[in-house]
Each structure stands twice: as structure tokens, then as C-alpha cells.
Amino acid sequence: MKEAQELRVGNCVKVGNDLLIIQKYLYTKGSRGASSCRIKLKSLLSGNMSDTVYRASDKFEVVVLERRKMQYLYGSDGAYTFMDNETYEQMDLNNDDLGDALNYLQEQMTIDVIMHGDKAVGVELPTQVDMEITYTEPAVRGDTGGKVLKAATIATGFEIQVPLYCNIGDKVRINTETNEFVSRAN
Amino acid sequence: MPCSSIDIFCHCIDNFGDAGVAYRFAAEFKAANAECRVRVFIDELQVLSEIADEIDAAKDVQVCGGITYVNTLSLDRELIASLGVAEVMVEIFACHIPEPLLEIAYERSRLIINLEYFSAEEWVEGYHLKESLLGRGAVRKFFFMQGVREGTGGIIINSALKKLRDSTGGIDQLKVINDTVSPFGITVSPDDNTLTGTVFTYERGFDTLLADLAALKHPVILLIFGAKSQRGMSATLARLGVNGPYQHSIYKNIRLLYTPFIAQHAYDTLLCCTDFNIVRGEDSLARALLSGKPFIWNAYIQDEKYQRVKVEALLKTMRPFYKNYDNHESYSDLTLRFNDADSESPFQTTGERYADFFNNLKKYERTAVDIYYFMETNCNLIEKFCCFLKGEFL
Numbered sequence: 001m002k003e004a005q006e007l008r009v010g011n012c013v014k015v016g017n018d019l020l021i022i023q024k025y026l027y028t029k030g031s032r033g034a035s036s037c038r039i040k041l042k043s044l045l046s047g048n049m050s051d052t053v054y055r056a057s058d059k060f061e062v063v064v065l066e067r068r069k070m071q072y073l074y075g076s077d078g079a080y081t082f083m084d085n086e087t088y089e090q091m092d093l094n095n096d097d098l099g100d101a102l103n104y105l106q107e108q109m110t111i112d113v114i115m116h117g118d119k120a121v122g123v124e125l126p127t128q129v130d131m132e133i134t135y136t137e138p139a140v141r142g143d144t145g146g147k148v149l150k151a152a153t154i155a156t157g158f159e160i161q162v163p164l165y166c167n168i169g170d171k172v173r174i175n176t177e178t179n180e181f182v183s184r185a186n
Numbered sequence: 187m188p189c190s191s192i193d194i195f196c197h198c199i200d201n202f203g204d205a206g207v208a209y210r211f212a213a214e215f216k217a218a219n220a221e222c223r224v225r226v227f228i229d230e231l232q233v234l235s236e237i238a239d240e241i242d243a244a245k246d247v248q249v250c251g252g253i254t255y256v257n258t259l260s261l262d263r264e265l266i267a268s269l270g271v272a273e274v275m276v277e278i279f280a281c282h283i284p285e286p287l288l289e290i291a292y293e294r295s296r297l298i299i300n301l302e303y304f305s306a307e308e309w310v311e312g313y314h315l316k317e318s319l320l321g322r323g324a325v326r327k328f329f330f331m332q333g334v335r336e337g338t339g340g341i342i343i344n345s346a347l348k349k350l351r352d353s354t355g356g357i358d359q360l361k362v363i364n365d366t367v368s369p370f371g372i373t374v375s376p377d378d379n380t381l382t383g384t385v386f387t388y389e390r391g392f393d394t395l396l397a398d399l400a401a402l403k404h405p406v407i408l409l410i411f412g413a414k415s416q417r418g419m420s421a422t423l424a425r426l427g428v429n430g431p432y433q434h435s436i437y438k439n440i441r442l443l444y445t446p447f448i449a450q451h452a453y454d455t456l457l458c459c460t461d462f463n464i465v466r467g468e469d470s471l472a473r474a475l476l477s478g479k480p481f482i483w484n485a486y487i488q489d490e491k492y493q494r495v496k497v498e499a500l501l502k503t504m505r506p507f508y509k510n511y512d513n514h515e516s517y518s519d520l521t522l523r524f525n526d527a528d529s530e531s532p533f534q535t536t537g538e539r540y541a542d543f544f545n546n547l548k549k550y551e552r553t554a555v556d557i558y559y560f561m562e563t564n565c566n567l568i569e570k571f572c573c574f575l576k577g578e579f580l
Contacts, residue, residue, distance in 0.1 A: 020319070026309075030302065030305065052318055052319055
């Protein structure tokens with residue numbers, strides 16, 4: 001069993017008789033340490049999506065599904081094509097299947113694709129990814145503390161917060177669970 | 187009537203906040219739905235009895251004002267069998283419903299509602315009325331988020347107080363204040379030009395508060411509530427060379443009165459009558475927002491001063507009500523500094539200054555009144571709660 005606060009995008013949980021895959025996940029700190037999690041779930045039985053909220057301490061039975069290493073090839077009209085690195089078989093996932101993973105998905109990236117039977121149902125991002133900054137305000141000289149942050153757009157178009165000393169073209173390491181800057185990667 | 191029966195569960199963590207919200211919610215729900223069976227299950231009846239005189243802490247099951255109060259710690263198989271469960275089960279602040287009752291609720295109840303802590307943060311709207319899939323029985327569970335934005339569940343409005351304020355003549359503010367200060371042998375008259383304020387905070391120092399009040403030209407009466415505020419004030423007075431005991435002390439133009447705990451309704455009313463209020467925690471903040479009086483909020487102190495995030499969210503929400511940008515800037519600075527503490531201590535001194543606040547109380551009061559009208563019109567929790575139940579049960 002895992003607590004809701006330990007879950008992450010790509011995990012599969014059993015609720016009643018249904019298997020639900022986590023597609024979006026947001027942890028929020030409430031008052032007096034009472035935290036909660038907003039979780040977007042997709043039923044593997046019905047395909048229905050549910051926008052849910054749980055207490056951070058709510059417990060879930062996690063079901064481990066098969067994962068296959070696949071390379072992301074391209075996306076078009078909301079369909080995203082992946083290729084199995086061993087069999088070269090191609091499979092499509094859609095926006096809902098990918099959820100928050102879309103924030104970090106780049107062509108040529110190798111990623112764990114989650115399988116339910118012979119069907120791809122989602123992906124699991126690595127905990128950290130390296131991404132290039134494509135836009136941010138100019139770096140501030142002398143500020144090396146890293147405590148003051150500014151907005152930066154990464155290669156996928158997603159916006160994160162980075163320290164003031166970061167520049168366009170810098171590669172940065174990002175925690176994909178919290179969307180937080182970890183370090184410079186180059 | 188949105189449902190036939192409702193059970194409200196409360197686990198008291200500290201002080202009166204949890205019990206206070208459970209009591210307030212039950213009373214207001216009953217007032218709006220007289221035919222509905224309302225029960226409160228609470229693990230510390232003693233706490234409840236201190237804010238509601240009619241509750242007898244020694245009675246495990248009792249009926250007061252049409253509401254049944256049950257001591258959760260007294261629940262045994264026999265009592266559970268006789269009580270059964272309600273159509274709607276409400277967890278106050280994600281407290282756990284006792285397991286044997288929860289097992290029955292899975293099969294027999296229709297809704298479980300987690301009434302969450304109040305927060306002014308933007309994410310609250312996204313969490314409000316979202317479901318927790320349970321996968322058991324027929325019951326469904328939802329989060330009901332208290333908040334100050336229209337898309338949240340709002341806050342519990344004291345309907346009796348509202349009725350009194352709306353009546354011809356409204357509240358006799360001077361009488362309320364004199365009823366509070368008369369046990370100390372004091373009477374306030376309209377000609378005194380006395381500034382009155384309440385103080386109910388977490389443990390802290392009040393050095394700058396007393397310094398800035400002492401700089402005012404008129405008399406001040408501070409009503410100090412709660413052991414934590416009183417400890418902090420005693421430590422401050424000792425630092426200033428004032429000798430105890432401090433139950434009723436005078437420092438320059440300031441009279442400080444350590445006021446005994448008063449019932450919930452009396453506290454709500456008093457906040458509407460003083461010139462300013464310093465309040466702590468979420469429920470007292472809700473009362474301050476509804477008082478129509480200027481206030482300073484002392485947020486619950488969290489790791490890494492996370493309370494500042496909560497305070498900043500509140501200030502952002504209050505910003506549109508300010509006609510004058512400078513006042514909001516000054517108020518924000520005061521409130522953020524007031525909450526810039528990493529732990530509770532009577533020796534704690536934060537760097538806030540109050541001069542602008544006290545010198546512009548009338549301006550701040552106009553803002554406070556606008557906030558009160560907005561809250562009353564758009565953020566009535568019981569109305570929103572009943573509306574949600576009706577939607578679910580149709």
C-alpha cells in the first residue's frame with residue numbers, strides 16, 4: 001500500500017474492482033500540515049477520466065504494470081507515436097494518456113511506456129530530466145544563491161522556475177514530480 | 187430539506203478551532219434545516235462545553251438545541267448499533283470516521299463530505315467538490331473546501347448575528363464592549379475616544395504593538411484572549427518593566443485586560459464591536475472577515491514559515507477591496523512581518539509596525555465592510571453545502 005502523497009504520474013492503483021492510471025498529480029500543503037492531492041485518473045476498464053482529490057495520507061493498493069522502453073518519435077493532432085526499442089513496434093498514446101508527462105516529452109526521448117495487456121496506457125517519466133532553457137529573462141550577475149527564482153520556458157514550451165543566474169541555452173535538471181529546478185546540467 | 191440526517195465527526199487536535207467549526211457547522215445546518223436529524227460525534231466534549239455553555243462534558247450522549255452530541259470515545263458495539271449512520275457523513279478537517287461506523291456508512295450512507303480547512307489560496311477552487319473514489323459500497327465521498335473565493339465552499343456565517351446586524355438598530359456596540367469590560371470595573375463611554383481591540387494569537391511577543399499603541403494620543407483597551415496571547419503579553423509587559431500580576435494592567439495609555447474565554451456567539455459579536463481585532467487560526471480569521479472591522483491575522487506557524495504562503499494568498503484576495511493601493515501595501519507589509527516567525531515563543535519579536543494601521547483605521551474599516559458584504563453575499567457555506575446536497579440527491 002502507498003499513501004496518496006507517494007504516488008506519481010504513471011502509477012496504477014486499484015480502487016474497488018477498477019484499475020486506474022494516474023495521469024496528472026498535484027500535491028498541496030494545507031493548513032496545519034493537512035495536505036491533499038489532486039489526481040487525474042483514467043480507468044483501464046472503462047476509459048473514463050476522473051478528476052479526484054484525496055487526503056495525502058489516504059492509502060492505495062498500487063498495481064505494477066508491465067513497462068517497455070520506447071522512443072518517442074513524433075506527435076500529430078493529439079496522437080503521440082512511440083516505438084518499442086526491442087521490437088520496433090509502434091504505438092500511439094493521446095493527450096489524456098500522457099497527462100503531465102507532456103510537459104517534458106521531447107522527440108527521441110526514451111521513456112517507460114506502461115502496458116495493460118498489449119495496449120499502451122500511459123508513460124512514466126524519469127524522476128529527473130535535463131532540459132534546455134529556450135527563454136528566460138537575462139541572468140543576474142552575482143546572484144549565485146539560487147533562492148530567488150524567475151520564470152523560464154524549456155524546450156517543450158513548459159514553464160518552470162529557475163534561479164536568477166540561469167540563461168537561455170542552459171541545460172537544467174528538473175524534478176518531474178515537483179517541476180522544481182534541481183541543478184544546472186551542463 | 188437537502189437530506190434527512192447528517193452526522194458530523196470531529197477530532198480535537200488543539201485548542202478550540204476543530205470543535206468550534208464542528209459546533210458552528212452543526213448549529214447553522216440545523217438552523218437552516220430544522221427537520222433534519224443532526225448529530226455531532228466528538229472526542230473531547232470538554233472542549234465543546236467550554237465554547238458552548240449548554241453542553242455537559244460528563245454526558246456521553248445528549249441533545250442540545252435539537253442536535254445530538256455523542257462522545258466518540260464512548261462508542262461501543264451496542265451504542266453504534268443503536269445510533270446507526272446518517273445519510274450524509276461529514277468529516278471536519280479530514281478527521282477519521284471511527285472504523286465501525288465507516289464500515290456501516292459504506293453500505294448505508296449516501297455521501298461522505300470532508301470539510302477542509304479554510305484557505306485563501308487559488309488552488310482551493312480546483313479542489314472544491316472533487317470526488318475521492320472509494321470503490322466500496324454505494325457511498326460517494328467529496329471534498330468541500332472552505333475559502334473566500336466564489337468558486338469555493340465559502341465560510342460559515344453566524345446567522346443569528348447576521349439577523350441581529352440586519353435588524354433595526356443593529357448591534358449595540360457600546361453595550362457589548364461594556365458587558366465585556368465591566369467585570370474589570372471599567373465602563374467605556376462614547377466621549378472617551380477609547381480605541382478598543384481584541385488580541386487572540388499564537389504565543390509571541392507584542393513589543394512593537396504596545397510601542398505603536400503607546401504613541402497614539404487616546405486611550406486604548408486591549409482585550410487579551412487565550413493562554414498563548416496572555417503568556418506572550420505578560421512576557422512583553424515584563425520586558426517593559428510593568429510588574430505583574432497582569433490580569434488587569436496599565437502601560438502608558440493602554441489598559442490590558444486578560445479576558446476569560448467567552449462563548450462562540452459572544453466572541454463573534456465582540457469582533458463586530460471593537461475597533462480592530464488580531465485573530466489566529468482559520469475559524470477566527472473567518473469571524474474577522476465577517477466582522478466588518480480591520481483585523482490582523484496570525485496564521486498557524488508551519489515548517490519553513492510556510493504560513494507566509496497562506497498569508498500572501500489572503501492578502502492577494504483582499505487586494506481588490508482596497509480603494510487605496512498604499513494602504514494595501516502597508517497592510518501587507520504589516521501582516522507579512524507579523525507572520526514572519528518560525529516558532530511560537532513569548533520572546534519572539536517580529537519587525538512589524540502598526541502606525542499606518544492605527545492611524546487609518548476608518549479607511550481600513552471601509553475595506554473591511556466591503557469584504558463582509560462580499561462574503562455574506564457570495565460565500566455562505568451552509569447555503570452552498572445545502573445546494574450541493576440537493577444537487578446530489580435529486
